Amino acid sequence: MVFLEGGFSSPRNDAFPAGLRVLVVDDDPTWLKILEKMLKKCTYEVTTCGLARDALSLLRERKDGYDIVISDVNMPDMDGFKLLEHVGLEMDLPVIKSTSDKLYLCKNITVMSVDGETSRVMKGVQHGACDYLLKPIRMKELRNIWQHVFRKKIHEVRDIESLEGIENIQLTRSGCDLFDDGYFLGGDDATSGRKRKDADNKHEDRDLTDPSTKKARVVWTVDLHQKFVRAVNQIGFDKVGPKKILDLMNVPWLTRENVASHLQKYRLYLSRLQKESDIKNSFIGMKHTDPPSKDSTASFGLHKPMNTMPDDVLNGTYSFSMSNSLAQSIDLKGQADRNGITSVPMTEPKGALSKDISDSHKTQSSQMSFDHSLGSVDSGVSFASFGSTNPSPYSWTDIPEIQFKQEYEPFQPENGFNQLQLPEPFMIEKEVNRSRTEVKPLLDEYRSNLVEHLSPADLVDLFPVQSKNQTLKNQVFNPISATKSSMKTKDISQNSLAYSEFAQRNLNAAGIGVPLASSSEDLQICWLQGDGYPMNFALQDFECLDYNNPALIAETPFYLFGAPRFDHEHLLDPTEHFAIDQGLFV
DNA sequence: TGGACAATAT
DNA sequence: AATATTGTCC
Numbered sequence: 122m123v124f125l126e127g128g129f130s131s132p133r134n135d136a137f138p139a140g141l142r143v144l145v146v147d148d149d150p151t152w153l154k155i156l157e158k159m160l161k162k163c164t165y166e167v168t169t170c171g172l173a174r175d176a177l178s179l180l181r182e183r184k185d186g187y188d189i190v191i192s193d194v195n196m197p198d199m200d201g202f203k204l205l206e207h208v209g210l211e212m213d214l215p216v217i218k219s220t221s222d223k224l225y226l227c228k229n230i231t232v233m234s235v236d237g238e239t240s241r242v243m244k245g246v247q248h249g250a251c252d253y254l255l256k257p258i259r260m261k262e263l264r265n266i267w268q269h270v271f272r273k274k275i276h277e278v279r280d281i282e283s284l285e286g287i288e289n290i291q292l293t294r295s296g297c298d299l300f301d302d303g304y305f306l307g308g309d310d311a312t313s314g315r316k317r318k319d320a321d322n323k324h325e326d327r328d329l330t331d332p333s334t335k336k337a338r339v340v341w342t343v344d345l346h347q348k349f350v351r352a353v354n355q356i357g358f359d360k361v362g363p364k365k366i367l368d369l370m371n372v373p374w375l376t377r378e379n380v381a382s383h384l385q386k387y388r389l390y391l392s393r394l395q396k397e398s399d400i401k402n403s404f405i406g407m408k409h410t411d412p413p414s415k416d417s418t419a420s421f422g423l424h425k426p427m428n429t430m431p432d433d434v435l436n437g438t439y440s441f442s443m444s445n446s447l448a449q450s451i452d453l454k455g456q457a458d459r460n461g462i463t464s465v466p467m468t469e470p471k472g473a474l475s476k477d478i479s480d481s482h483k484t485q486s487s488q489m490s491f492d493h494s495l496g497s498v499d500s501g502v503s504f505a506s507f508g509s510t511n512p513s514p515y516s517w518t519d520i521p522e523i524q525f526k527q528e529y530e531p532f533q534p535e536n537g538f539n540q541l542q543l544p545e546p547f548m549i550e551k552e553v554n555r556s557r558t559e560v561k562p563l564l565d566e567y568r569s570n571l572v573e574h575l576s577p578a579d580l581v582d583l584f585p586v587q588s589k590n591q592t593l594k595n596q597v598f599n600p601i602s603a604t605k606s607s608m609k610t611k612d613i614s615q616n617s618l619a620y621s622e623f624a625q626r627n628l629n630a631a632g633i634g635v636p637l638a639s640s641s642e643d644l645q646i647c648w649l650q651g652d653g654y655p656m657n658f659a660l661q662d663f664e665c666l667d668y669n670n671p672a673l674i675a676e677t678p679f680y681l682f683g684a685p686r687f688d689h690e691h692l693l694d695p696t697e698h699f700a701i702d703q704g705l706f707v
Numbered sequence: 708t709g710g711a712c713a714a715t716a717t
Numbered sequence: 718a719a720t721a722t723t724g725t726c727c
Contacts, residue, residue: 338713338714340713341712379713379714382713382715383712383713385713386712389711
């Protein structure tokens with residue numbers, strides 16, 4: 122763990138890999154040169170060696186002089202495997218083999234069967250090779266080799282006692298790489314949990330740098346997305362950029378490209394939602410005979426969905442996330458005050474909330490306290506960070522103020538929300554592999570129930586149910602924030618809308634959200650996120666803000682997440698729209 | 708087949 | 718860095 126912190130996690134991985142001591146062994150001088158250059162580009166400390174024997178000598182001289190060895194398989198003086206054997210027996214080093222043929226990844230051995238070279242790979246693996254590189258070797262592959270070292274270190278930390286058994290370590294390494302990598306790499310983001318496993322495994326593949334197989338795709342788990350959203354919020358809508366987000370997210374294995382891609386998707390999503398909302402608004406406006414324009418802008422409530430992070434809570438990150446949310450809320454408030462727009466993203470403190478959830482009173486109290494804290498903080502905090510954003514046309518974070526209200530009633534009055542069981546879907550979803558079919562029905566059912574209770578008005582799109590397994594699985598209910606505001610600029614309003622829609626959609630995906638049409642122009646949305654905890658489900662209530670009254674808005678607690686919303690029945694306004702958001706992302 | 712998604716290319 | 722395109726997967 123210590124190692125992790127110091128070396129990798131914190132400042133992006135850049136720091137650690139630099140200076141990695143690499144010993145390259147290849148009888149082909151040309152390749153040696155090439156590799157040397159490439160490795161140096163990676164900021165590694167490179168030592169080259171044309172003979173396996175010499176390499177062995179070097180290694181013996183300084184057992185701790187190198188962090189990793191990259192060796193060719195075919196060498197005149199000594200078979201690469203032999204070298205591997207020696208290294209494995211005599212020292213504790215990760216060894217990567219490179220061949221002129223194909224590259225194989227230990228992990229993918231199973232897949233290798235198709236390949237004629239399987240035996241070779243197997244051999245390498247048996248001898249303790251931690252990776253196989255194929256020539257020509259790409260920079261990317263070399264850039265990732267440090268991960269082997271990292272992995273090994275982790276193992277060392279883990280099995281401190283068994284350090285002496287090199288072989289054992291190596292075996293462990295090859296056998297458990299996936300798990301370990303995932304666990305550690307993913308874990309450092311603090312939200313490791315059961316759900317991460319899948320993602321982790323994928324990451325591992327990536328780590329191995331396996332050229333032969335496709336890269337594992339990054340799965341934007343709920344918590345990952347939450348981090349993303351938080352980062353976006355912190356940065357400010359107008360200022361966001363993949364790089365900044367990446368830095369804020371502080372997830373070691375994530376690349377800028379990953380973030381860029383996700384950001385792209387996120388934006389598309391928002392825009393799509395916006396369009397939808399616009400349409401909806403216009404529709405509503407027609408119904409009400411209100412001018413569409415009005416509806417589209419001022420009347421629309423924007424909200425920003427925040428995701429809660431169950432994992433965080435579990436891990437004890439809770440406090441962290443909380444603080445963030447508070448900060449965000451505050452910031453938003455500030456903005457709202459200034460701009461007239463408020464959004465409140467909340468993350469739900471799951472741990473705390475969950476406990477309280479059972480007890481409605483508690484919940485309420487917690488909410489109250491929460492609100493107060495916000496208020497106090499609000500006053501005390503400077504919006505500097507956001508300040509910059511304020512001027513900007515908009516920021517995701519800004520999104521509009523949101524007000525939520527929830528209608529609990531519709532749900533199961535008798536149970537009380539505490540007990541409210543989440544729609545089964547959630548539960549089910551948790552299990553990753555559940556079949557969708559199974560889930561869907563449940564969702565539908567759930568929906569229908571909701572609908573019944575909900576105001577008829579605009580349920581329209583309520584649950585598109587895109588239910589994706591993933592989504593549902595990790596869902597956590599988040600509260601949501603309701604935003605409402607009149608947007609200064611069109612863009613803003615759009616974004617806001619988009620945002621809300623985005624959230625909404627998520628909800629829908631989750632199968633939980635139910636947007637209601639509000640009689641009023643403002644749209645209220647409630648988001649729920651399910652993280653799989655039953656307790657989470659509770660809906661939250663949001664108070665309805667008086668859009669017209671800035672002061673009110675400012676004071677209003679935006680959010681509340683975890684709080685089970687039931688308590689606030691009074692707050693609920695049946696007429697309002699609300700949507701529940703699950704975690705967005707999916 | 709189409710859409711969502713993430714990777715990759717530009 | 719931002720955006721466009723591609724390749725997968727379901």
